[in-house]
Amino acid sequence: MKRYSALGLLRNALSHNRNWPEAWRSAEPKKHYDAIIVGGGGHGLATAYYLAKVHGMRNVAVLEKGWIGGGNTGRNTTIVRSNYLWTEASLLYEKSIQLWEGLSQDLNYNVMFSQRGVYNIGHSLQDMRDIERRVNANRLVGIDAEVVDAAQIKKAIPHINTSATARYPILGASLQRRAGVARHDAVAWGFARAADALGVDIIEQCEVTGIDVEGGKVVGVQSSRGRIGADKIGVVVAGNASVVAAMAGLRLPIESHPLQAFVSEPLKPVLDTVVMSGAVHGYISQSDKGELVIGAGIDAYNGYGQRGSFPTIEHTMQAIIELFPIFSRVRMLRLWGGIVDVCPDACPILSKTPIDGLFLNCGWGTGGFKATPGSGWVFAHTIANDEPHELNAPFSLERFTSGALIDEHGAAAVAH
Amino acid sequence: MLLIECPWCGERAETEFSYGGEAGIERPAEPDTLTDAEWADYLFCRSNPRGPHKELWNHAQGCRRWFGVERDTVTYRIERSYLLHESQGDM
Numbered sequence: 320m321k322r323y324s325a326l327g328l329l330r331n332a333l334s335h336n337r338n339w340p341e342a343w344r345s346a347e348p349k350k351h352y353d354a355i356i357v358g359g360g361g362h363g364l365a366t367a368y369y370l371a372k373v374h375g376m377r378n379v380a381v382l383e384k385g386w387i388g389g390g391n392t393g394r395n396t397t398i399v400r401s402n403y404l405w406t407e408a409s410l411l412y413e414k415s416i417q418l419w420e421g422l423s424q425d426l427n428y429n430v431m432f433s434q435r436g437v438y439n440i441g442h443s444l445q446d447m448r449d450i451e452r453r454v455n456a457n458r459l460v461g462i463d464a465e466v467v468d469a470a471q472i473k474k475a476i477p478h479i480n481t482s483a484t485a486r487y488p489i490l491g492a493s494l495q496r497r498a499g500v501a502r503h504d505a506v507a508w509g510f511a512r513a514a515d516a517l518g519v520d521i522i523e524q525c526e527v528t529g530i531d532v533e534g535g536k537v538v539g540v541q542s543s544r545g546r547i548g549a550d551k552i553g554v555v556v557a558g559n560a561s562v563v564a565a566m567a568g569l570r571l572p573i574e575s576h577p578l579q580a581f582v583s584e585p586l587k588p589v590l591d592t593v594v595m596s597g598a599v600h601g602y603i604s605q606s607d608k609g610e611l612v613i614g615a616g617i618d619a620y621n622g623y624g625q626r627g628s629f630p631t632i633e634h635t636m637q638a639i640i641e642l643f644p645i646f647s648r649v650r651m652l653r654l655w656g657g658i659v660d661v662c663p664d665a666c667p668i669l670s671k672t673p674i675d676g677l678f679l680n681c682g683w684g685t686g687g688f689k690a691t692p693g694s695g696w697v698f699a700h701t702i703a704n705d706e707p708h709e710l711n712a713p714f715s716l717e718r719f720t721s722g723a724l725i726d727e728h729g730a731a732a733v734a735h
Numbered sequence: 736m737l738l739i740e741c742p743w744c745g746e747r748a749e750t751e752f753s754y755g756g757e758a759g760i761e762r763p764a765e766p767d768t769l770t771d772a773e774w775a776d777y778l779f780c781r782s783n784p785r786g787p788h789k790e791l792w793n794h795a796q797g798c799r800r801w802f803g804v805e806r807d808t809v810t811y812r813i814e815r816s817y818l819l820h821e822s823q824g825d826m
């Protein structure tokens with residue numbers, strides 16, 4: 320891999336940027352791999368990267384039915400934080416933030432991780448009690464968190480409406496200063512390039528259509544580019560988790576829903592942090608290009624269509640204007656949808672399965688982008704050792720049978 | 736916006752309805768005999784198909800009655816609405 324550097328930037332500028340090498344090879348599928356990762360989103364690519372880097376497994380392929388980062392990785396609103404309520408969840412997301420903090424250096428790719436802080440706003444006494452409980456829970460496990468009042472919010476975010484006569488008055492917020500946003504495409508591309516450099520084959524336009532199981536053990540996949548053998552298979556396909564799991568005869572506790580996002584026309588800098596509200600249900604930040612990046616909740620019905628409905632759009636805009644009346648005349652430039660894989664307890668499944676050599680990484684729902692490096696880290700460990708890492712052991716498929724759910728619904732305000 | 740036909744009130748906008756998830760999930764007739772895995776499947780697992788889906792809707796801001804809808808989860812096209820008692824085992 321040619322390392323990116325300031326000097327390289329200069330050199331390539333002098334040759335009119337005509338000589339940049341491709342970021343990763345377009346590999347042809349081999350007959351057999353030690354491990355196949357199905358799904359070339361951030362989580363799948365991170366898994367392949369850590370398999371190669373940390374566990375020395377280099378005969379690995381990532382099979383992606385479309386293009387790298389074309390799924391939720393490239394469609395999300397990029398909020399990164401670790402202030403979840405339950406210890407199991409907050410430690411998993413915190414591992415991820417720690418990896419985010421060194422990720423650009425590690426990948427030699429600028430993922431533009433920007434720790435601009437995240438405010439989770441409270442609008443009622445009960446909201447504030449929940450916020451205090453969550454902040455205390457976070458601090459007990461060593462995660463930075465503080466409670467701020469309306470005056471502090473107003474000082475940090477001058478355009479937010481903290482008037483006491485608002486329909487949903489702002490009483491305070493939790494603030495995680497180490498939280499923030501990152502550039503989603505760069506995360507996919509950075510992991511793809513770094514994994515490729517370690518020998519991982521990244522195979523785009525390759526849809527997995529079947530999983531071959533013999534004597535209770537996986538032996539390979541059927542794909543739109545033929546049969547490919549494998550000793551181990553990690554399924555990391557987000558919204559399509561149920562569809563791919565069914566290829567191996569598994570039924571999952573997951574339903575797929577559309578989740579939409581929006582960006583506005585570019586504005587001068589106006590919002591330098593991330594604001595989320597569970598009660599009015601919307602969240603907003605401003606990208607480096609100046610666009611407001613906006614999102615809210617899922618469409619209630621099951622859907623695989625990568626688009627949602629107008630009532631959800633209207634609801635989202637109402638929430639944002641409730642918080643920021645100043646944005647009422649801002650025009651939206653683009654909107655789109657992704658398909659999110661929602662678990663009953665709003666926590667992911669990072670797990671072995673009843674089938675030998677088959678591993679599942681799914682159920683991140685509306686909030687998995689923040690977990691991209693951490694998810695890859697623990698999932699690579701699980702695949703390489705045939706045993707979960709201590710951080711993902713609680714996130715087994717088994718928990719739905721044993722009853723040990725990790726109920727993050729509502730606990731972490733909006734689930735992003 | 737989906738246009739959903741309530742069997743009693745006719746076609747109405749999606750915003751008048753609330754969604755009830757997959758249809759046809761029957762409460763086990765003999766709960767005492769169920770294994771933990773069978774309970775887990777009943778409580779948590781869903782078929783979540785990519786394509787035709789039978790699902791429950793409630794006309795929450797109208798007659799407040801439940802009924803079934805056959806809808807495609809990729810195109811979102813609604814095939815038909817149906818009365819639950821008319822489709823035994825297919826609630």
Ligand SMILES: Cc1cc2nc3c(=O)[nH]c(=O)nc-3n(C[C@H](O)[C@H](O)[C@H](O)COP(=O)(O)OP(=O)(O)OC[C@H]3O[C@@H](n4cnc5c(N)ncnc54)[C@H](O)[C@@H]3O)c2cc1C
Nearest residue numbers: 358360361362384390391392395396398527657687688689
């Ligand atoms: C609008 C929106 C906003 C969001 N906002 C946030 C946020 O602010 N913060 C946050 O933390 N999370 C957010 N999320 C959630 C986050 O995007 C996801 O949890 C995360 O990206 C999932 O990662 P992934 O790599 O598994 O998914 P994806 O990027 O979706 O990757 C899965 C890949 O699998 C491929 N695939 C599917 N089926 C097959 C097959 N049969 N064969 C081969 N390949 C297949 C798909 O093409 C896809 O590229 C948001 C999601 C959406 C949709």
Ligand SMILES: [Zn+2]
Nearest residue numbers: 741744794798
């Ligand atoms: Zn009705």
